[in-house]
Structure formats: C-alpha cells, structure tokens
Amino acid sequence: MKIAILGTGYVGLSTGVCLSQIGHQVTCLDINEQKIVQLRKGISPIYEPGLDDLLTMNMAAGKLKFTTSQPEALANAEIIIVAVGTPQGDDGAADLSYLVQASKDISSYINHDTIIVIKSTVPVGTNDFIKKLIEDYCGFPVKMVSNPEFLRQGSAIDDTLKADRIIIGSENEEAASKIQKMYRPLNVEVIITSTKSAEMIKYASNAFLATKISYINEIANLCEAVGADVQDVARGMGKDKRIGEEFLYAGIGYGGSCFPKDVKALLHTAGVNGVKFPLLxxxxxxxxxxxxxxxxxxxxxxxxxxxxxxxxxxxxxxxxxxxxxxxxxxxxxxxxxxxxxxxxxxxxxxxxxxxxxxxxxxxxxxxxxxxxxxxxxxxxxxxxxxxxxxxxxxxxxxxxxxxxxxxxxxxxxxxxxxxxxxxxxxxxxxxxx
Ligand code: NAD
CATH class of the missing domain: 3.40.50.720 (NAD(P)-binding Rossmann-like Domain)
Known part of the structure; x- marks a missing residue:
C-alpha cells in the first residue's frame, strides 16, 4: 500500500520504518528540514535500538522515502498516518495545534478514497473534530481511523513489529478493514472499536501504568518507614497474575513525553465532562x-x-x-x-x-x-x-x-x-x- 506519514518523531519514524519493512511503500513527511536532510542520508535523528539498520535497508530497497514536500508525500497516498506531537497545553489539556495544522495540510491533497489515520495521542472526540475540519476544507466526506500507538521509546521497533495489540477505531467499516489489512503481515491481534473508545483506550492505558508506578512508589516510601524491602514486596506481588510483574519498579517517578502529559490530559477531559477523578x-x-x-x-x-x-x-x-x-x-x-x-x-x-x-x-x-x-x-x-x-x-x-x-x-x-x-x-x- 502507498502510505504517507506526517511527523518523523519517535512514533512516526518507527512506524514508517516498520511499515516499509513489512512491504509497504512509505513516504515520511516532516516540517523540520534538518531532520529530513539527515534522514535522507540514512542518519536517524533519534536514538532507538534497531532503527538504523531497518532505516538504511528499506531506503536502499526503495520502500522508504523522506521529504518536506507535501505534494510529494500526500498526493498519491492511499493512507495518510498522522503522528505529529500533541504536547501538554497551558491548561493541562493536549495542545492540538500541530494536529490542526497537519489536518489542514492534508485536506488539499486527499481524494474520496484516502484514509486518514490519527496515530497521535488525542483526547476523546478529536477524531470527530478533525474529520469535520478536513471536510470543511475539502468539501467531501472523509474516512477517518483512530489508531493510537503503544510503542515504548527504547524498544520502539520491537514493540511495533511485535505489538501486544493493535487498536483500530472507526465509524467507517471499509476504512477499518483496510487498516487491518495494512497491519496483517505483523500477525498481531486487532481490536476494532468506535473512534471514541479507541481514543480512550490510549489514555486509560497510560494513566493506568502511571498509577501503577505511583502506587509502587508509595509502597516504597512505606517500606522505608517500616523497614521492609520494596523489591521483595514487588516480586511477591508481581507473581500474582492479576497484578503482573511489569511497572512495579520503585524509583524516582515516571517522566518522558507521554505519561506526564497524558495523565494530565485525561484529568482535564474528566474535568470538562463533570467527572471527578481523584485517583489521577x-x-x-x-x-x-x-x-x-x-x-x-x-x-x-x-x-x-x-x-x-x-x-x-x-x-x-x-x-x-x-x-x-x-x-x-x-x-x-x-x-x-x-x-x-x-x-x-x-x-x-x-x-x-x-x-x-x-x-x-x-x-x-x-x-x-x-x-x-x-x-x-x-x-x-x-x-x-x-x-x-x-x-x-x-x-x-x-x-x-x-x-x-x-x-x-x-x-x-x-x-x-x-x-x-x-x-x-x-x-x-x-x-x-
Ligand atoms: P515528536 O515530537 O518526537 O515528533 C513529532 C514530529 O512531527 C516532529 O518531527 C515535528 O517536526 C513533526 N511535525 C509537526 N507538525 C507537522 C506537520 N504539519 N507535518 C509534518 N510533520 C510535522 O513526537 P512523538 O514522540 O513521535 O509523538 C507523536 C505522537 O505520538 C504524540 O501524540 C504522542 O503523545 C504519541 N505517542 C508517543 C509515544 C512515544 O513514546 N514518544 C508513544 C505512543 C504515542
């Protein structure tokens, strides 16, 4: 399939490299010229184990291209995947300005059959909002799919090629089925939901993991006070399949580009919908x-x-x-x-x-x-x-x-x-x- 990806950050670049690896024709588009100049030379602007080899291999095979030119990337794409940043805004909500700009960019080049996939992490309702925005620009109904990403930095390539699950949220059956087909070579379980549920799955997952980290950190502080050992406690807890061993490492808190902003964005969504969420x-x-x-x-x-x-x-x-x-x-x-x-x-x-x-x-x-x-x-x-x-x-x-x-x-x-x-x-x- 001919695929365009907007954004060559941790998510866009890893996705582009992996989709070309499983046989698709991928063009990655970024507004950052420096990144594209580097990528065209086969140099990754980010450190991610395993990425460099797949990058050079698929570029050499002619399956992976990089450009700053919107017509070159978008005009003939069957599927356009949006993986631009959605950082934290001043009020705690996700800042959708990159996404809005990317959607405007897309609208000049799509046709009736193009499928637009939102991979960026976006609050519930954003896919509907973006659909309307693009339709207002291009003047015809567009096919949207919410396909949130779960890769972890540091193991992004493995996580993409061997994902636990792929979430496809869409109100358009034909579009959902085409995206399912795009991922078929990965042989990963696909869960098809409504757009809103797909958007919520991403936030609910990240907020749960962040909460698990905060929980074990509180247990760690209590262990220190009473003279117990949190690593023994975590090992004992983690063997219980209902709890699981992952994310039970006490430390100095979570960070990164996702957990802090996603927990705050979910809390914001709860607030504007009149739902208290004291746990978050x-x-x-x-x-x-x-x-x-x-x-x-x-x-x-x-x-x-x-x-x-x-x-x-x-x-x-x-x-x-x-x-x-x-x-x-x-x-x-x-x-x-x-x-x-x-x-x-x-x-x-x-x-x-x-x-x-x-x-x-x-x-x-x-x-x-x-x-x-x-x-x-x-x-x-x-x-x-x-x-x-x-x-x-x-x-x-x-x-x-x-x-x-x-x-x-x-x-x-x-x-x-x-x-x-x-x-x-x-x-x-x-x-x-
Ligand atoms: P990033 O900041 O590393 O990369 C975003 C890229 O998009 C940048 O290179 C930027 O120049 C480019 N961009 C911005 N506007 C553009 C436009 N109009 N056209 C083309 N390119 C444009 O971001 P990231 O870490 O890859 O995250 C992207 C999204 O995926 C976010 O919503 C994030 O929450 C989500 N996500 C991230 C991770 C992660 O581990 N980093 C995991 C899952 C989901």
Missing amino acids: KETIAINDFQREVLVAKVLKRFGGLKGKKIAMLGLAFKPETDDMREAPSIPIAAALTKYGAEVVAYDPVATDNARKIIGDSIKYAGSIDEAVHEADAVLIVTEWKEVKSIDVAEMLAKMKEPIIFDGRNCFPEETIRACGSVEYYPIGKPAII
Missing part, C-alpha cells in the same frame, strides 16, 4: 513528590551541599533513549545546583539533548569514570545497562567519599556489602551504612 490527581501528586525523594536524602545526609561534588549517572528519562522530555534528572539537577553542589553528569546518549534543557548549570562528563572522579556522592538517576554493570568497588575507589544514592535500585545488596566501606541509600529498602 494523586497519581500526579505522588509522582511530583517522588522526584524530590533522592535530593531530600542527599540533603539529609550532607546538611548543605556547598563545595560538594555530586556525580549524576543517567540523564535520559529512561534507559535506551536520548529523550529528555520531563526527565526526573531535570528537577534533580536544578535542586542540587540550587543547594550549591557542583554537579557532573554522565549519560551514554542523552547529553546533547540534556545540554539544551539543563544548560551549563552542570558539567557533562564523557564517561562514568570522569563523572565520579573525586565525587562526594554519586546519584543513580537512569538505570542504563552501563550503570547497572559498573564495578561498584572500583567506582567507589575513585570517589572522595564512598556514598551512593540509588534512585533506581540498580545494585543487589550482596554487591554493595562486598564493597566494604560504603554508604548506600536505595529507594524503598533499608540503607546500607
């Missing part, structure tokens, strides 16, 4: 609190931070991505520098993006060794494999003081105890001093 309010409040837990522990240990060198390991909001949007490292770095610490951070891939957000208020190291050299303490902020596999004793030997604040519970107790002289402050379990 607490999910947000707990997450905000959790981001401060690590710094509070540092302050409690040191009193003041003037003249202290603090190493931060990890900047990205989670491992295997260079994405810094809503990363817990941002408020943590701000708080440490506010209290006078000299902060030296290391991240395997997110440093350039971090510099754009955090700026020069902290220093950026090229290696873990450089970051921890003569440090008074190390803070584990992102659980990168490189961080989890550190030789802890060797790292401690390079530091001024052997003190670790582990926001992601990266190291087993035996590893820490084997280091001898150490102070180790994990989340939701007893400190080792």
Whole structure:
C-alpha cells in the first residue's frame, strides 16, 4: 500500500520504518528540514535500538522515502498516518495545534478514497473534530481511523513489529478493514472499536501504568518507614497474575513525553465532562513528590551541599533513549545546583539533548569514570545497562567519599556489602551504612 506519514518523531519514524519493512511503500513527511536532510542520508535523528539498520535497508530497497514536500508525500497516498506531537497545553489539556495544522495540510491533497489515520495521542472526540475540519476544507466526506500507538521509546521497533495489540477505531467499516489489512503481515491481534473508545483506550492505558508506578512508589516510601524491602514486596506481588510483574519498579517517578502529559490530559477531559477523578490527581501528586525523594536524602545526609561534588549517572528519562522530555534528572539537577553542589553528569546518549534543557548549570562528563572522579556522592538517576554493570568497588575507589544514592535500585545488596566501606541509600529498602 502507498502510505504517507506526517511527523518523523519517535512514533512516526518507527512506524514508517516498520511499515516499509513489512512491504509497504512509505513516504515520511516532516516540517523540520534538518531532520529530513539527515534522514535522507540514512542518519536517524533519534536514538532507538534497531532503527538504523531497518532505516538504511528499506531506503536502499526503495520502500522508504523522506521529504518536506507535501505534494510529494500526500498526493498519491492511499493512507495518510498522522503522528505529529500533541504536547501538554497551558491548561493541562493536549495542545492540538500541530494536529490542526497537519489536518489542514492534508485536506488539499486527499481524494474520496484516502484514509486518514490519527496515530497521535488525542483526547476523546478529536477524531470527530478533525474529520469535520478536513471536510470543511475539502468539501467531501472523509474516512477517518483512530489508531493510537503503544510503542515504548527504547524498544520502539520491537514493540511495533511485535505489538501486544493493535487498536483500530472507526465509524467507517471499509476504512477499518483496510487498516487491518495494512497491519496483517505483523500477525498481531486487532481490536476494532468506535473512534471514541479507541481514543480512550490510549489514555486509560497510560494513566493506568502511571498509577501503577505511583502506587509502587508509595509502597516504597512505606517500606522505608517500616523497614521492609520494596523489591521483595514487588516480586511477591508481581507473581500474582492479576497484578503482573511489569511497572512495579520503585524509583524516582515516571517522566518522558507521554505519561506526564497524558495523565494530565485525561484529568482535564474528566474535568470538562463533570467527572471527578481523584485517583489521577494523586497519581500526579505522588509522582511530583517522588522526584524530590533522592535530593531530600542527599540533603539529609550532607546538611548543605556547598563545595560538594555530586556525580549524576543517567540523564535520559529512561534507559535506551536520548529523550529528555520531563526527565526526573531535570528537577534533580536544578535542586542540587540550587543547594550549591557542583554537579557532573554522565549519560551514554542523552547529553546533547540534556545540554539544551539543563544548560551549563552542570558539567557533562564523557564517561562514568570522569563523572565520579573525586565525587562526594554519586546519584543513580537512569538505570542504563552501563550503570547497572559498573564495578561498584572500583567506582567507589575513585570517589572522595564512598556514598551512593540509588534512585533506581540498580545494585543487589550482596554487591554493595562486598564493597566494604560504603554508604548506600536505595529507594524503598533499608540503607546500607
Ligand atoms: P515528536 O515530537 O518526537 O515528533 C513529532 C514530529 O512531527 C516532529 O518531527 C515535528 O517536526 C513533526 N511535525 C509537526 N507538525 C507537522 C506537520 N504539519 N507535518 C509534518 N510533520 C510535522 O513526537 P512523538 O514522540 O513521535 O509523538 C507523536 C505522537 O505520538 C504524540 O501524540 C504522542 O503523545 C504519541 N505517542 C508517543 C509515544 C512515544 O513514546 N514518544 C508513544 C505512543 C504515542
């Protein structure tokens, strides 16, 4: 099938690469010229494991193209997939301005048979609103499909090629059936719903996962107070199939470009529809609190931070991505520098993006060794494999003081105890001093 994709971000690019991989003819369109120039050279503007190989392979096979030209991408497309950003607006609602512009762009090039697929995460009712908007421009009825995306950054390619399910929401049977056919080579279970249910499935899923994280973080704080170990508690809980093991990792809160904004957008939708949703309010409040837990522990240990060198390991909001949007490292770095610490951070891939957000208020190291050299303490902020596999004793030997604040519970107790002289402050379990 001939497919155009609007937006070459984490979702649009991963989707484009995977759809070309399963045999479709894909043209990706973006308004960001720099991204398209890079992509045309076969260079991915984002870090995503497995993406580069599929990108170059499918470009070489002539199945995947990149352009900034709307007529080139849109004029002959049978299916147009919209994957532009829907960031958080000032009032907590999703900001639909990119989507509205993209819809206007589309309307000049579509015909009666074109199917428009909204993959961006959008509040319930948005597909209907966009349908009307496009029809007002082009003057004939259009076929719309809501097809929310569930990929996770860091495993986007695998998640797309081996999705748990594909949601297709449409009031047009023919359009739903064509999109089902588009995905058939993936051999993934498809759930067909109304447009509104599809839109709601996305928000309900993300808000549930965020709530699961906030729940285990509250349990972690309680574990600390009563002397239990949250990792043992989570293991014991997770074996119950009704609960499941995923998303039971206590830490310093969720971040990224989706959970924070999607939880707030769902709360906004509830509010404008007169539905109170106190659970979501607490999910947000707990997450905000959790981001401060690590710094509070540092302050409690040191009193003041003037003249202290603090190493931060990890900047990205989670491992295997260079994405810094809503990363817990941002408020943590701000708080440490506010209290006078000299902060030296290391991240395997997110440093350039971090510099754009955090700026020069902290220093950026090229290696873990450089970051921890003569440090008074190390803070584990992102659980990168490189961080989890550190030789802890060797790292401690390079530091001024052997003190670790582990926001992601990266190291087993035996590893820490084997280091001898150490102070180790994990989340939701007893400190080792
Ligand atoms: P992103 O910000 O990484 O990328 C969006 C891209 O769209 C940018 O490259 C931008 O230049 C481009 N764009 C904006 N307007 C355009 C237009 N008119 N024509 C062509 N291109 C245009 O965003 P993302 O992280 O890929 O997210 C996209 C959507 O998918 C959002 O709604 C998000 O909530 C949702 N989503 C994201 C993830 C994730 O893990 N990132 C997962 C599931 C769903």
